[in-house]
Amino acid sequence: MKIIADRNIPFVAECFSSIGEVEVVPGREMTAGIVREADILLVRSVTPVDSELLANSKVRFVATATIGFDHVDTEYLAKNNVGFASAPGSNANSAAEYVIAALLNVAQKKSYDLQGKSIGIIGVGNVGSRMAKKAVALGMKIYLNDPPLRRQTGDAKYLPIEQLYDCDFVTLHTPLTFEGIDKTFHLADEKFFKSLKVGCVFLNTSRGGVVDTEALKAAIGSGKFGAVVLDVWENEPNIDTELLEMVDIGTPHIAGYSLDGKITGMIMIYEAACKYFGLQAKYCVEDFLPEPAVPQFGVEAKAGTEQDVVRQTVEKIYDISRDGSNLRQILSEPREKRGEFFDNLRKTYPVRREFQNTRIILATEDTEGTEDKLKQNSAEKAVAGKLTGIGFKVAKVKGERLY
Numbered sequence: 001m002k003i004i005a006d007r008n009i010p011f012v013a014e015c016f017s018s019i020g021e022v023e024v025v026p027g028r029e030m031t032a033g034i035v036r037e038a039d040i041l042l043v044r045s046v047t048p049v050d051s052e053l054l055a056n057s058k059v060r061f062v063a064t065a066t067i068g069f070d071h072v073d074t075e076y077l078a079k080n081n082v083g084f085a086s087a088p089g090s091n092a093n094s095a096a097e098y099v100i101a102a103l104l105n106v107a108q109k110k111s112y113d114l115q116g117k118s119i120g121i122i123g124v125g126n127v128g129s130r131m132a133k134k135a136v137a138l139g140m141k142i143y144l145n146d147p148p149l150r151r152q153t154g155d156a157k158y159l160p161i162e163q164l165y166d167c168d169f170v171t172l173h174t175p176l177t178f179e180g181i182d183k184t185f186h187l188a189d190e191k192f193f194k195s196l197k198v199g200c201v202f203l204n205t206s207r208g209g210v211v212d213t214e215a216l217k218a219a220i221g222s223g224k225f226g227a228v229v230l231d232v233w234e235n236e237p238n239i240d241t242e243l244l245e246m247v248d249i250g251t252p253h254i255a256g257y258s259l260d261g262k263i264t265g266m267i268m269i270y271e272a273a274c275k276y277f278g279l280q281a282k283y284c285v286e287d288f289l290p291e292p293a294v295p296q297f298g299v300e301a302k303a304g305t306e307q308d309v310v311r312q313t314v315e316k317i318y319d320i321s322r323d324g325s326n327l328r329q330i331l332s333e334p335r336e337k338r339g340e341f342f343d344n345l346r347k348t349y350p351v352r353r354e355f356q357n358t359r360i361i362l363a364t365e366d367t368e369g370t371e372d373k374l375k376q377n378s379a380e381k382a383v384a385g386k387l388t389g390i391g392f393k394v395a396k397v398k399g400e401r402l403y
Contacts (some may be wrong), residue, residue, distance in 0.1 A: 002058075003041035008347055009065045010262045011288045012042060015052070015270050018282040028343065035059060040273055043071075046236075046343070049067045051076050051264050061276050063269035067091060067126060067256070068207065070176045085272030091261030092126035093354055093391070095205050098255035099171055100134050100390050101320040104311040106201055106248060110226055114307060115139035120164030122187075123174035123206060124149055127256075131173060137389020138310070143167055147182055168226075171202070176207035186212040193219035199226040205255040208233040213240050220246045231255040234297040237342035241331055251323040252345040260354045263288045292357035300363045301383040310386050317358055355391035362396050 001020030005012045006027040008161045013022040025034055027046040044051060045066045050073040054062075055319050061083040064072055069086045107114050109154040119135050121128045132142045143164050150158035164170060174184045188204070188211040196202070202225055204211050213344045215235045220228060220243075227248040233239035236253060244250045267285045274281040299313055326345055333341045362380055384394045 001039040002037055003040040003042065004030070004038040006030075006044045006047060006065070008044055009042060009266050010259065012065075012266055015041075015266060015283050015288070016042070016273070019274060019277070019279050032057065042269060045071050047071065049073060049077075054080070054082070061085075061273055063087075063272055065090070065262070065265040065269050067265075068175055070207065078369050080088050080248045083276045085270040085276070087265035089126035090265035090268055091256030091258065092130050093356075094258035094261040094352075095127045095173075095255040096134055097132035097258070097318065097355055098251075098320065099131055099203060099205060099229065100138070100312050102203060102249055103135075103138070103169065103201075104232040104307070104314055105320050106227045106229065107307060108311055109248070110201075112201075112226075112276060116141065117167040117169060117202070118143060118167040119171065120145065120167035122146075122164065122170065122172050123160065123184075124158065125173065125175075127205070128171075128173035132169065134390045137386055138307075139386075140169075140177050162195070166197050168197075168199065170196060172206045172208050172210055174210055176209045184210050186210070186215075188212060190215040190218065193224060196224065198224060199223065201227045201229070203229040205231040208236055208239075208253075213243055217243055217246060220375065237339040239330075239338070240344060241338065244327065245331065249320060249324045250327050251320070252327045252342050254323060254346060254349055257346070257349050258352045258354045260289065260357070292353045293351070294353075294358050296359040296361055298361045298363050299387075301380045301382070306379070306382050306386060310390070312356070313360060313387060314390070315353060318352055356393065359393040359395055360387055362394060 003016050003020045003022045005016065005022055005024050008027060013024055014114065016022045020040065027044050030047050030053065032053055032055065035053060038058050039058060041049070041059050041062045043063070043064050043349065045068060048071050049062055059082060062072065062077055063085040065087050067086065067088050067090060072084065074084055103114060106112065116139060118141045120143045121132055124144045132144065135142050144158050145161045145164050146158045152287035172188065174187065176181050178185045188215045190212065193215055219225065229249040230247050231251045232253050263285055270283065271281050294317060297316065299309060301309060303309055330338050330341045334361060362384060388394050
């Protein structure tokens with residue numbers, strides 16, 4: 001079988017060579033001519049897959065190594081008996097960790113204490129549900145909005161969106177849909193932003209089109225927000241650089257770009273392709289995941305506030321400000337080169353591992369007196385609980401006891 005694959009899918013050639021001949025191509029350069037003789041087409045979100053790309057081709061199976069598939073015309077595939085697979089949930093933990101890093105970064109810059117703050121999570125699927133658990137671990141109060149889940153489950157915890165407008169933080173985790181009662185295109189529009197409380201921190205890591213760019217710029221200009229964090233943009237890779245200059249953190253659509261998530265997504269579509277063609281899968285995730293660069297390090301639980309300790313720990317594994325600084329360099333690029341610059345940041349994105357790969361060793365001190373020992377134990381348990389809750393493995397030096 002001939003396989004055409006986006007070259008930004010890690011290890012795709014090494015893995016899929018077990019079932020066919022693999023040719024890797026830049027995702028934005030895939031054309032009808034390139035895919036015409038392929039049996040399998042493997043893409044990421046930058047490649048629109050539709051009749052224009054696939055008409056008169058031999059493609060029998062399409063897969064996207066992403067959780068979203070709004071770039072794929074699944075109706076066309078179904079009508080033409082072309083198999084399809086995506087990678088739901090593959091990078092969900094990575095995206096949730098990105099939001100945690102953003103919250104901690106903003107909290108430091110704005111002198112916020114996240115403990116007790118409210119966060120509205122719009123979209124409670126693979127990413128949003130993980131985000132909710134991590135936010136609870138940080139001591140935040142969560143408010144959930146997901147109309148489809150509310151209808152499916154009847155669970156009252158899924159609130160009308162209006163009940164999230166008064167939250168201190170609001171984060172978007174919806175797919176991008178253009179029609180129906182759950183349409184999310186420009187969900188965050190002028191009315192939405194005017195409804196949010198003044199001083200709210202707004203984050204979007206879902207899809208750029210979920211936010212109306214002009215409405216967001218107007219809201220920022222009015223002084224509505226305490227901070228704004230964007231990882232996704234309308235019209236990528238040709239993003240609105242005026243908006244970039246206005247936000248507190250802006251990154252190049254890399255929230256889900258952990259190596260763990262990328263490889264998981266690749267294996268998910270590999271297994272789906274094997275199943276579709278009745279083949280035996282030869283590889284699994286463990287065959288491609290390297291040892292983490294930082295397998296463990298020590299942390300002093302009383303080296304600052306609980307939030308400071310957690311933030312500093314997170315930054316040793318993932319420093320979100322670095323991604324923000326890298327994207328801002330686009331402002332010095334000629335206008336006609338900015339799209340290429342944006343894509344190159346994604347193409348050359350450095351290895352980022354998820355928190356679960358690192359064990360935190362909590363350093364302890366010998367204290368005198370029962371009261372001091374109780375305070376120390378309380379501080380250690382609080383920090384350990386937060387770090388464990390957002391994904392780290394935590395142990396004490398004495399006895400190496402895992403929390």
